[in-house]
Amino acid sequence: MDASKTITLLILLSCSVFFCNLGAAKLWDEDEPRNAGCAAEMMQRGDWVVPYFNAEVRTHKPVLLYWFMIAAYSVFGVNEFSARFWSAALSVLTVLMTYSLGRRLLGKMAGLMAGICLSTMLMFVVASRAATPDSVLIFFITAALTLYVWGTPAFGPTLSYSLRYPWIRLQEERQNAQASVSATGFPANKLTLVLMFTMMGFASLDKGPIGFLLPCAVIGMFLLIYRLPASQVNAAAEAASSETLPAAGLIRQAIGILNPWHFIKTCLSMRLGWLITVVLAVALPWYIWVTIRSDGVWTRGFFLEHNLGRAVNEMEGHGGTPFYYVIGFLMGTFPWSIFFLPMLLDGIRSLKDPTDSEGSADAAQHGVRFNAPLCFVACWVCVIVGLFSLASTKLPSYISPCHPAAAMLFGNYLARLMAGKQRSANWWPYASFAVLLLVGIGFAIGTGIIAEQFVDGMQPLTLIGVGLVAGALISGTLWYRGKAAHSVLSCGLCAFAFSLMLFGWATGHVSQQQQADQLVMIPGQQSEQPAIASLGTLRSSWVFYAGHPIDLLQSSEMEAKSFLQSAGDRFLLTSSSNAKRYKLLDDDTIEVIDSVPFFLEGDQELLLLKRRQTSTIVASRPETDRR
Numbered sequence: 001m002d003a004s005k006t007i008t009l010l011i012l013l014s015c016s017v018f019f020c021n022l023g024a025a026k027l028w029d030e031d032e033p034r035n036a037g038c039a040a041e042m043m044q045r046g047d048w049v050v051p052y053f054n055a056e057v058r059t060h061k062p063v064l065l066y067w068f069m070i071a072a073y074s075v076f077g078v079n080e081f082s083a084r085f086w087s088a089a090l091s092v093l094t095v096l097m098t099y100s101l102g103r104r105l106l107g108k109m110a111g112l113m114a115g116i117c118l119s120t121m122l123m124f125v126v127a128s129r130a131a132t133p134d135s136v137l138i139f140f141i142t143a144a145l146t147l148y149v150w151g152t153p154a155f156g157p158t159l160s161y162s163l164r165y166p167w168i169r170l171q172e173e174r175q176n177a178q179a180s181v182s183a184t185g186f187p188a189n190k191l192t193l194v195l196m197f198t199m200m201g202f203a204s205l206d207k208g209p210i211g212f213l214l215p216c217a218v219i220g221m222f223l224l225i226y227r228l229p230a231s232q233v234n235a236a237a238e239a240a241s242s243e244t245l246p247a248a249g250l251i252r253q254a255i256g257i258l259n260p261w262h263f264i265k266t267c268l269s270m271r272l273g274w275l276i277t278v279v280l281a282v283a284l285p286w287y288i289w290v291t292i293r294s295d296g297v298w299t300r301g302f303f304l305e306h307n308l309g310r311a312v313n314e315m316e317g318h319g320g321t322p323f324y325y326v327i328g329f330l331m332g333t334f335p336w337s338i339f340f341l342p343m344l345l346d347g348i349r350s351l352k353d354p355t356d357s358e359g360s361a362d363a364a365q366h367g368v369r370f371n372a373p374l375c376f377v378a379c380w381v382c383v384i385v386g387l388f389s390l391a392s393t394k395l396p397s398y399i400s401p402c403h404p405a406a407a408m409l410f411g412n413y414l415a416r417l418m419a420g421k422q423r424s425a426n427w428w429p430y431a432s433f434a435v436l437l438l439v440g441i442g443f444a445i446g447t448g449i450i451a452e453q454f455v456d457g458m459q460p461l462t463l464i465g466v467g468l469v470a471g472a473l474i475s476g477t478l479w480y481r482g483k484a485a486h487s488v489l490s491c492g493l494c495a496f497a498f499s500l501m502l503f504g505w506a507t508g509h510v511s512q513q514q515q516a517d518q519l520v521m522i523p524g525q526q527s528e529q530p531a532i533a534s535l536g537t538l539r540s541s542w543v544f545y546a547g548h549p550i551d552l553l554q555s556s557e558m559e560a561k562s563f564l565q566s567a568g569d570r571f572l573l574t575s576s577s578n579a580k581r582y583k584l585l586d587d588d589t590i591e592v593i594d595s596v597p598f599f600l601e602g603d604q605e606l607l608l609l610k611r612r613q614t615s616t617i618v619a620s621r622p623e624t625d626r627r
Contacts, residue, residue: 001112003103006099006108006111006112006115007096007099009112010095010096010099010112010115010116010119011092011096013115013116013119013120013496014091014092014095014115014119014128015088015092016496016500016504017119017120017125017128017496017499017500017503017504018088018091018092018119018125018128018129019088020500020503020504021504021505021507021508022080022081022084022085022088022129023079023080023081023082023084024080024507024508024511025080025507025508025510025511026080026511026514026517026541026545027080027083027131027541027544028130028511028541029539029540029541030539030540031130031131031132031540032083032130032131032132032540032541033131033539033540033541033543033544033545034053034058034060034540035061035065035066035069035083035131035132035133036069036078036080036083036131036544037053037054037540037543037544038051038052038053038058038066039065039066039069039070039073039083040069040073040078040544040547041053041054041055042066042070043070043073043074043078048063048067048070049063049286049289049290049293050290050293050294050298051063051066051290051298053540053543054540054543054549054550055549057294057297057298057301059297059298059300059301059302059305059306060302060306061133061206061207061208061302061306062204062205062206062207062208062283062286062287062302063205063286063290064133064136064202064205064206065086065132065133065136065206068086068136069082069083069086069131071086072085072086080131083131084129084130084131086135086136087127087128087129087130087131087132087134087135087136088128088129088135090135090136090138090139091124091127091128091135091138091139092128093139094118094135094138094139094142094404095115095118095119096115097142097143097146097404098111098114098115098118098142098404098407098408099111099112099114099115100146100150101114101142101145101146101149101404101408102114102115102407102408102411102412104149104150104155104156104373105149105155105373105374105376105377105408106373106374106377106408106411106412106415107412107415109415109418109419110408110411110412110414110415110416111408111411112411112415113410113411113412113414113415113488113492114404114407114408114410114411114412115407115411116411116492116495116496117333117336117406117407117410117411117414117495118403118404118407119496119499120335120336120492120495120496120498120499121332121333121334121336121403121406121407122331122332122333122334122335122499123331123332123333123396123397123400123403124138124332124400124403124407125499125503126397126503127397127400129503129507132397133206133207134397134400136203136206136207137203137206137207137210137211137400137401138400138401138403138404140199140200140202140203140206140211141199141200141203141211141214141215141401142401142404143199144196144197144199144200144203144215145215145218145219145380147187147192147195147196147199148186148187148196148215148219149376150192151187151188151189151192151193151196152185152186152187154185154226154372155372155373155376185222185223185226185227185269186219186223186269186270186271190274193271193274193278194274194278197212197274197275197277197278197279198278198282199215200212200215200216200275200278200279201278201279201280201281201282201283202282202283203215204279204282204283205282205283205286208302208303208306208307209307211283212275212279214383214384214387214401216270216275217383217384217387218376218379218380218383218384219270220266220267220270221379221382221383222375222376222379223266223269223270224257224262224263224266225257225370225375225379226372226375227262227265227266227269228257228262287299309393310391310392310393311390311391311392311393312392320394322389324389324394325385325388325389325394325398325399326385328394328396328399329381329385329399329402329406331396332396332399332400332403333403333406333407333410334439335436335439335468335491335494335495335498336406336407336410336495338432338433338435338436338439339410339413339414339428339429339432341428341431342413342422342424342425342428342429342431342432343409343410343412343413345423345424345428346413346416346422346423346424347374347378347409347412347413349423349424350371350374350412350423351370351371351374351375351378352370352371353371374412377405377408377409377412378405378409380402380404380405381402381405381406381409384399384401384402385399385402414488414491417429417484417488418484418485418488419484420484429475429476429479429487430476430479430480433472433473433475433476433479434472434476436468436471436472436475436491436494437468437469437472437473437476439468440465440466440467440468440469440470440471440472441465441469442465443462443464443465443468444462444464444465444466444469445465446465447461447462447464447465448462460509461506461509461510463501464498464501464502464506467494467497467498467501468494468498470494471490471491471493471494471495471497471498472494474490474494475487475488475490475491475494478490513597513599514541514599515596515597515599516539516541516542516545516596516598516599516606517541517545518594518596519573519594519595519596519606519608520532520542520545520546520550520573520608521545521546521547522571522593522594522608523546523548523569523571523608524546524547524548526569527569529568529569530548530569530570530571531551531563531566531568531569531570531571532546532548532549532550532551532570532571532572532573533550533551533552533553533560533563533570533571533572533573534550534551534552534553534572534573534574535553535555535559535560535572535573535574535578535582536553536554536555536574536575536578537552537575538550538552538573542573550573551563553572555578555582556582557582557583557584560572560574560582560584561584561587561590564589564590564609564610564611565589565611569610570610570611571593571608571609571610572584572608572609572610573606573607573608573609574606574607574609575598575601575604575605575606575607576595576598576604576605576606576607577604579607579609584609588612589611589612590609590610590611590612591609591610591611591612592607592608592609593608593609593610594607594608595607595608
């Protein structure tokens, strides 16, 4: 299959998964409505600088995501689809970049399979269909690393740019890089450097310092290995292959990598002056502007609380063990993580062969004695997972920037499996399909139990588990019959069907149980300037769908009644249990306007209360009480 047909296939596949019923499900608490509501408030205020949500400065994230959302709101209106539009659109482009990287580094079929894997990878699909900054960050980090790979002679012919015309012309040429350039393993073309660091600057406008720290750490780790003297690498390889001291090679290579002088020289080779200049030119103006406009409130909250605080302290109950992200990686890359162990074994053995990948031949010409392309992809995964494992606050989405690289690793293994060139035992696919079978059975049983106890109407979701079971049986049967390519493609179809059913159908089906949006829109329909408060708890989605700020009242009967009795059109949101606890329903001055089931809160209801009109109060009292 030629490149144009492959690109068309990947566009159709990714668009089907990312855009199918994108706006059907309501925004999911808590992050989606916070981000979407922040962009809506900025648009309403006409303020493109200071992020606000619920009439307060939102210090959680920088501004780039909100700018994307405002642009979508201007075209599609303020709704779920427009809030998620750019996440899906940028994810399609990330899939194409992953294909480009995989094709250059690991081969044509590996690139195709990497694109398919990423398009159907669980947590990546979540990011692509969510109104969160994750897909934006993944896109710009992947773009920066794509420019690095295509501009570095270590991986083959580089891109050259012609500025003799008003536009930039890109042409691929195979050139013999100078020894000094090939030794650094870093792009020499200045325009490539500017574009690469510009991508890091935009990533920093999306999520802060990690926007440039993560890609720099990935490149830096690769260069620490790539720039080791050939003699030291060869000696380490010989020791590693020794039957008596297999760990000696790894120890010797680790000592070489951690050598302070080697570390300093590697850092200096990364054009730090260019990095600092370009990243600051892109991101610093807004950071200065928002600091001035918010009197430093945003800057202190973002850097001290949401960066330093999350790194050293467990926040909002999001902690975990050092192995948290190992489990998170396996869950996030499902269903392809069923091949994790054979992929790992195959990859370790392939790393020792400098000619095992298409891009490694060029590296071998410069004296590199290991599989440089595969090493780079492995560094991409290991550095990101390793760095976030050190942080105290942990969330599965934090390691999502490594998913394009994970897709390349899985894609490389699957391409080798299809060609019969895998370096792991032939029985491993049976184990992988058995895992898929067990997951499918567990999914079907689990959704049935959840439907019975927590969310009514989820019974049809058991069909998704049945689909996984069918995919496992079909793929296993094809592998048994010696049809390796058909077996892998069957897995791909199973992953596509799983993603489409789970995200294109099931999420919308479950979201029908969310009815709070109907309730919180009532105050805006009954009053031009409603005052809304919530007693005891406040969901971000209520603020977004209400279109008005909502105050959070402490659990106090006096505070709730005082709020309702104050002047103006006042509305109070509370759960049925809180209403009974504080005897709000026994007060004849308060009336229930409407109620809906409280999503994921068992049999509770969400009530909307309002002060009863004086004439209604008098009419409702007994005749003796009115004398």
